[in-house]
Amino acid sequence: MKSEFNPPIGQIIQINGQCISLIGNDIDTDRIIPARFLKCVNFDSLGESVFADDRKNLNGKHPFDLEENKNASILVVNSNFGCGSSREHAPQALLRWGIKAIIGESFADIFYSNCIAIGIPCFTLAKELIHKIQKNKNDKYLFLEIDLKKSLAKSKDLNFHLDIKESSRKMFLSGEWDATSTLLENGNLIEKKLTQLPYIKFNTKLL
Amino acid sequence: MSQDTLLDKVWDLHKVSRLPGGSDQIFIGLHLIHEVTSPQAFGALKDKNLKVKFPDRTVATVDHIVPTDNQSRPFKDNLAEQMIETLEKNCLEHKIRFFNIGSGNQGIVHVVAPELGLTQPGMTIACGDSHTSTHGAFGSIAFGIGTSQVRDVLATQTIAMNKLKVRQIWCDNKLSKGVYAKDLVLHIINELGVKAGVGFAYEFAGPAIDELSMEERMTICNMSIEGGARCGYINPDEKTFSYIKDKLCAPKDEHWENALKWWKSLKSDENSIYDDLIKIDASKIEPTVTWGITPGQSIGINQQIPLLDELSPNDKLVAEEAFEYMNFKQGQSIKDIPVEVCFIGSCTNGRISDLRIAAKVLKDKKVSKNVKAFVVPGSERVANEAKREGLDQIFKDSGFQWREPGCSMCLAMNSDKLIGNQVSASSSNRNFKGRQGSPNGRTLLMSPAMVAAAAINGKVSDVREFIN
Numbered sequence: 001m002k003s004e005f006n007p008p009i010g011q012i013i014q015i016n017g018q019c020i021s022l023i024g025n026d027i028d029t030d031r032i033i034p035a036r037f038l039k040c041v042n043f044d045s046l047g048e049s050v051f052a053d054d055r056k057n058l059n060g061k062h063p064f065d066l067e068e069n070k071n072a073s074i075l076v077v078n079s080n081f082g083c084g085s086s087r088e089h090a091p092q093a094l095l096r097w098g099i100k101a102i103i104g105e106s107f108a109d110i111f112y113s114n115c116i117a118i119g120i121p122c123f124t125l126a127k128e129l130i131h132k133i134q135k136n137k138n139d140k141y142l143f144l145e146i147d148l149k150k151s152l153a154k155s156k157d158l159n160f161h162l163d164i165k166e167s168s169r170k171m172f173l174s175g176e177w178d179a180t181s182t183l184l185e186n187g188n189l190i191e192k193k194l195t196q197l198p199y200i201k202f203n204t205k206l207l
Numbered sequence: 208m209s210q211d212t213l214l215d216k217v218w219d220l221h222k223v224s225r226l227p228g229g230s231d232q233i234f235i236g237l238h239l240i241h242e243v244t245s246p247q248a249f250g251a252l253k254d255k256n257l258k259v260k261f262p263d264r265t266v267a268t269v270d271h272i273v274p275t276d277n278q279s280r281p282f283k284d285n286l287a288e289q290m291i292e293t294l295e296k297n298c299l300e301h302k303i304r305f306f307n308i309g310s311g312n313q314g315i316v317h318v319v320a321p322e323l324g325l326t327q328p329g330m331t332i333a334c335g336d337s338h339t340s341t342h343g344a345f346g347s348i349a350f351g352i353g354t355s356q357v358r359d360v361l362a363t364q365t366i367a368m369n370k371l372k373v374r375q376i377w378c379d380n381k382l383s384k385g386v387y388a389k390d391l392v393l394h395i396i397n398e399l400g401v402k403a404g405v406g407f408a409y410e411f412a413g414p415a416i417d418e419l420s421m422e423e424r425m426t427i428c429n430m431s432i433e434g435g436a437r438c439g440y441i442n443p444d445e446k447t448f449s450y451i452k453d454k455l456c457a458p459k460d461e462h463w464e465n466a467l468k469w470w471k472s473l474k475s476d477e478n479s480i481y482d483d484l485i486k487i488d489a490s491k492i493e494p495t496v497t498w499g500i501t502p503g504q505s506i507g508i509n510q511q512i513p514l515l516d517e518l519s520p521n522d523k524l525v526a527e528e529a530f531e532y533m534n535f536k537q538g539q540s541i542k543d544i545p546v547e548v549c550f551i552g553s554c555t556n557g558r559i560s561d562l563r564i565a566a567k568v569l570k571d572k573k574v575s576k577n578v579k580a581f582v583v584p585g586s587e588r589v590a591n592e593a594k595r596e597g598l599d600q601i602f603k604d605s606g607f608q609w610r611e612p613g614c615s616m617c618l619a620m621n622s623d624k625l626i627g628n629q630v631s632a633s634s635s636n637r638n639f640k641g642r643q644g645s646p647n648g649r650t651l652l653m654s655p656a657m658v659a660a661a662a663i664n665g666k667v668s669d670v671r672e673f674i675n
Contacts, residue, residue, distance in 0.1 A: 053646035
């Protein structure tokens, strides 16, 4: 884990970093952060516990424990990454370990929204290219420059297009990915919506 | 793109605006919170100097961390105590209604909201928990959110979200005897895969769904997320309305008539357009058990664990991992695999009808001496009703431990955990590696009836041999 944690803020346009590959489909959020670490009222200490059980089982050989990956910040994964529990603790743990972006074959829906909400862009890429990156013999040195404006990634030998939902891309480029203030701007519309919902009228005993 | 489905109608009704990025701002009609995913959201409100916008549209309970043996305060586990205290403090400060332990209404959030009549057709419902899809059983559009979105709902009563596509899963015919909603949903996830639902809401429909009780429908929608679908729903019908009637928070008197009139207008049109359609023959489904490390890795009780060569390259990768973790063999029968722990409970199968079915199997039988078995009612109401019917005694007489309500060993945030590589027969929803509290514990998902049968025989068994 990196010594100092600086959460992302504002516009996210360019991400440069070393890749770290984690191979496997359907890696769920229980594996990213086992439930016992959810007993906390803030996210501060989650970075060190990311993949705790998988790392223990691999006894120092897990990608997150390898010396060559200690400065990595772009996680490269396979399909349905982050499935299962909605715990935001999972991307928060990755973020605190040092992950700034994720490239994968596909992501689970809630995990994806959580990543966007805390400033981790998630990109999708064809399986063949993911495998190429993951199996690259020089993997430990693979350094990528990701340009969100052009949705392009390049390294010394590779140059490829990354897919990201257009709404997410726009939010990162404008710096409005922390949604609260954008949502609050429509205060009047929210108040109006409340009066339009039929069930507000007949649920007098809701509380 | 789907048109005129229930999802389209509820989405349009709750749409506040189209946001600059292109996603929609959606009003959340009912927000449910619990102790695990809310403290950081309240913390963020404080940091941003924001208030809860509509405190009466959020309801809280405590479920994930509660002990199920001794619930007296302070909890033995300091961290658990700190979490419940934080929730108590936040609810008090922000004037949010909190169903605490001993209130008679505490329990797993997805059991509590329906049984109090809070969950109603046509609502949008959000909660910082992936099994929020449960509430879709009532024709609401309900989905799990993360803590940042919990913050957004508290601060604005809205979230930013892209509209979901709709896949209708048409379930033909009827389930046969001894086959339950759990078997149906495990079968669906197996057929479609654990990521087929990404980007989709699942609409469950057809004669087999119509036939199900509301509690069975909740089991189906609950596990939509295990198929990748953040939201699963069923069009409301007379069963839905009669379940809600007279519940504590249900509309009363003239409001009931107005509600009913509106609810009856809420369903997918006959000629609505879906993004995808799938058909399932419910009559062919057997009692179903998982053998691997994802809820999609399941087979019928009389089938064999698949051979690696039979699987697609994608499935093969996870299957290899599953074989290594579970220590089962290719081609092995699932039946007769020994189990050491039996767990009945969770937001999937911890309701009164689940307890009734399991108790019926267990009546005048004994749990195998090699098995530790326990039942955790989904809520205080479920527990009280079970006691009124004498079900607690049937469980205890059989050798099951009768516990206090909570999430318990579904995710093992309290002290209910597997030890070492124990095999558990579990009525919960996830068989992920380490899910039930031991980093190498092994979970076999099945219906509560099948858990009861496994408890009696000490091994995976066909419950149909116990019922006539």
